[in-house]
Amino acid sequence: MVKLIQKRLPQEVSSQVLMQIADGEYPPGMSLPSENKMAEEFGVSRIVIREAAQLLRNKGVVEIQQGRGTFVRPLHAWNQTDPQVLLALLRAGRLGSLAQDLVEIRKMLEVEAAGLAAARANEEDIESLRTSLDEMQKTVDQTTAYVRVEHQFHIQIWQAARNTLLEYLLNSFSEVFRKVKEQVYDNxxxxxxxxxxxxxxxxxxxxxxxxxxxxxxxxxxxQDEIRQALERGLRKQRN
Known part of the structure; x- marks a missing residue:
């Protein structure tokens, strides 16, 4: 039986099933086990399994066919901008061209954000960046803490650019950037x-x-961190 340690059971179950799917345990077109079998495997109620299946459906990962079961959809149908989906693909070594997509999006948006920030930042912006950089130096050996502060450093640059639409676009990818960085960061x-x-x-x-x-x-x-992480193989999920 799989032991669940988080209180948000449907989310935790959906995350673990997604990882199983990404690993190829349930290939596209295959039906997931019955609600009863999955409830037994995860030690939860059928209601939790049903809610977890709905979460996976919302991500485009599965299709729920009334009276027939829950079936895995092809990879191209998945919502690959969803952080949980991206991380599952990364851990399974199946991120593929999405890794390059992430890098290209960051270069298109963040490089210009940095240029605008340099032109428009005030003393308060600069002091905030300095504080974050000091904290990054202190936490360089603590992956979760370091990535959190490093991510905040980048957000501060986006804000200093003072371009509402650019900041909006970057924020839409913010969680993806942070979670992928947390998985691939190498101190x-x-x-x-x-x-x-x-x-x-x-x-x-x-x-x-x-x-x-x-x-x-x-x-x-x-980009190098992603490449090396994929070469090393799967990273264990971090808390």
Missing amino acids: NWEDPNRHHRALLAAIKRHDSDAARTAMEADISEF
């Missing part, structure tokens, strides 16, 4: 904050070109 990098220091320095002196260059270098390192 064995020689100096994981070197590009962040360059970003802050460029923004402080209002050098837009240098800020864009530093952001592009930071995102390229993110």
